[in-house]
Amino acid sequence: MLPESTPFSLWLSWMEAPQGQGFLICFLHCSFPNPFMLADLDMLASRHQAFCQALPQVSPFYAVKCNSSPWVLCVLAALGTGFDCASQVELEQVLGLGVAPSRIIYANPSKPASHIRYAARHGVQLLTFDSEEELTKVAQHHPGARLLLRLRTQDRQSTFPLSTKFGASLEACGHLLTSARDLGLAVVGASFYVGSNCQTPQSFTQAIADCRCVFEMGHGAGHDMSCLDIGGGFPGTEDSGPKVISAALAQDFPEERGVKVIAEPGRFYMESFCTAAVNIIAKKAVLEPGGSRQLMYYLNDGHYGSFRLGHRKPVPRVPIVVKVRGPLQPQESSPLP
Numbered sequence: 001m002l003p004e005s006t007p008f009s010l011w012l013s014w015m016e017a018p019q020g021q022g023f024l025i026c027f028l029h030c031s032f033p034n035p036f037m038l039a040d041l042d043m044l045a046s047r048h049q050a051f052c053q054a055l056p057q058v059s060p061f062y063a064v065k066c067n068s069s070p071w072v073l074c075v076l077a078a079l080g081t082g083f084d085c086a087s088q089v090e091l092e093q094v095l096g097l098g099v100a101p102s103r104i105i106y107a108n109p110s111k112p113a114s115h116i117r118y119a120a121r122h123g124v125q126l127l128t129f130d131s132e133e134e135l136t137k138v139a140q141h142h143p144g145a146r147l148l149l150r151l152r153t154q155d156r157q158s159t160f161p162l163s164t165k166f167g168a169s170l171e172a173c174g175h176l177l178t179s180a181r182d183l184g185l186a187v188v189g190a191s192f193y194v195g196s197n198c199q200t201p202q203s204f205t206q207a208i209a210d211c212r213c214v215f216e217m218g219h220g221a222g223h224d225m226s227c228l229d230i231g232g233g234f235p236g237t238e239d240s241g242p243k244v245i246s247a248a249l250a251q252d253f254p255e256e257r258g259v260k261v262i263a264e265p266g267r268f269y270m271e272s273f274c275t276a277a278v279n280i281i282a283k284k285a286v287l288e289p290g291g292s293r294q295l296m297y298y299l300n301d302g303h304y305g306s307f308r309l310g311h312r313k314p315v316p317r318v319p320i321v322v323k324v325r326g327p328l329q330p331q332e333s334s335p336l337p
């Protein structure tokens, strides 16, 4: 996407940046003083195709929180994805593009009453919940909602686990399902989230098996259980996840049961989509305890900017030269001088 005349002397790339974005350094004589993001819109179509090929039985509802840029949402809307919104602002953004409310899930188990009313007014019916308190709110503000019961998962291996915050335990589900029925609310299925960048596909297997139990409990409580939401958490690089997930779905939710299966991928679509372009703005020589001299480089973006998720789990990064312009001619893939 950069014009040929872009006046960088040298481009370096750092793989495995936080938030899954590729990470690109522009070094020396750069005429863009501020860091910026490069976006490859073609990549969205490729990632969508990759998702649909890997899990053809699952409809993706893109997680808007991952990147809510209007360009991203427009392209994905045109490609026909659904959308996972976590707040009124996200609902407004997606509805504003003309996306039908039936293509949206309001997938936040703890919602402000005013946002629930907004969803009700605009016909967004699919909502998640994980507590009795939330059921009371929904009964008051959106009695026609179609609810998914969000389950707690084993997500300790993920880069960004959320199960301490969201998700009901399996033991609590029976009570929640009867409470919903007694309040006149329709529970239509179950959902879960295994945490971002899930490295253990078995977490999906366990969660899908737990959802099967919830479906049985739901049927027992008189609900018409017809939708399974397997959340997000898919790594942005190819892995064994889809095979394991497909096997678990075939085992617990075979197609003949007629359950609609949806997912909320974010990182899967975004990891290769964005590249952060930053400058080295200073360097400093420091003497190590053994007497060796090291150079430290300072960037104009960092942990309090684009790389804030790096606080949780720093990812080691290797700089690679990807493009050379101007007088400097370093070796391909050479380390920084």
Ligand SMILES: Cc1ncc(COP(=O)(O)O)c(C=O)c1O
Pocket (backbone or CB within 6 Å): 063, 065, 066, 084, 107, 162, 193, 195, 196, 197, 231, 232, 233, 234, 264, 265, 266, 267, 268
């Ligand atoms: C409920 C829910 N669904 C989906 C996502 C997107 O996750 P990922 O980017 O790991 O696919 C998140 C991220 O926090 C989430 O909380």
